[in-house]
Amino acid sequence: MEIEPFAVEMWMNAHENHCAFNLAETCVSSLTLDELLRLSGRNADALAELLPRKLTYGAIEGSDRLRDAIAALYETATRRDVVVAHGTAGANALVWQAMVGPGDRVVSLVPTYQQHVSIPESLGAEVVRFPLRAEDNWLPDMDALARAVTPETRMVALTNPNNPTGALIDRTGLERIAGIARTANAWVLVDEVYRGTAQDDDAIGPSVSDLYERGISTAGMSKAFALAGLRLGWVVAPEEVLAAVSRHRDYNTISVGLIDDHLAALALESADRVLDRSRRITRANLDRIDAWIAAEPRLDWVRPRAGTTALVAYDLDVPSERFCLDLLAEEGVLFTPGSAMGMEGHVRIGFANDPDALEAGLPRVSAFLARRGDIRPDTSSHARATAVTQP
């Protein structure tokens, strides 16, 4: 089976361990085991429970305890609506394999996580890329979406909160998407791995699986829950989907690791405290980036409303990969080039990592930009606004 190279993952694999200031990271600064035990209000007892366990397969669909804790993140789910997978990446791959085949029409809102375009394409689906635009605050134009979702559409796919833009579709917006999909009897897959990171709301936020009878939610422990090392994700979906997913899952997953299952349950039973920590980090970091961007005439953005990444437009006549390679070589700062997500002229900045890396890294980016010579006149609204107000 042919598949496109996964551009963002290739970029991260090549550079993330060779930079001084990682401002490309998308996970909330990861928890240590010690921090997890403290946050969850448990001490070494939680680890001691593991000691007598035989290291055989974990519970095949995920332990009851874990699936109960996952279901509690949703308004209507019970453990029977949950299947556990190897990360959100595993959950997404399973859903695509199980639900889409040759000739199926898929409408994928882009920019997005590349799985949601390249996997259905590799399976022979006809993938329509539905563009999200900065002038719409990176939110879907619902009238245009209604035209794109034809009666032949089998699946509509999106990430919410969005990676890379940090846009957040609220409950009303999700209900509108569900209404559009309903007219085509289409499934809606929402990758919700960044759910729970809203900038201005402490609630976890709506899930498509609570709003739409053909809604499929995928998510996992990596981003909002700051535990990527567990490699644990899940699918919450109607029975028909879970049955199809489970058929594929027997071939490529069997079970997740029982230690991962145990620690994920521990974290999710303290979801409020873990998410609270994540929001404190992402909110403070985003304010810091906001102030920095306001003072950088070459940069422009739509301030994210959630998630861990911002998509920033730059006013420089250089491809984004060159921009990022030069920035890394000259200043040791890692961004992700927009070209890796089909968004040339942009860079993606992660704002959930260690605040010290941000504090030290941003002045270096400023120095890099300052060496790039004069600003071209009239190329970005931000540059124009700055030009008008400067003496």
Ligand SMILES: Cc1ncc(COP(=O)(O)O)c(C=O)c1O
């Ligand atoms: C939208 C989205 N989905 C899925 C993943 C993969 O997540 P996981 O580590 O849970 O497999 C990522 C990672 O960057 C992501 O951004």
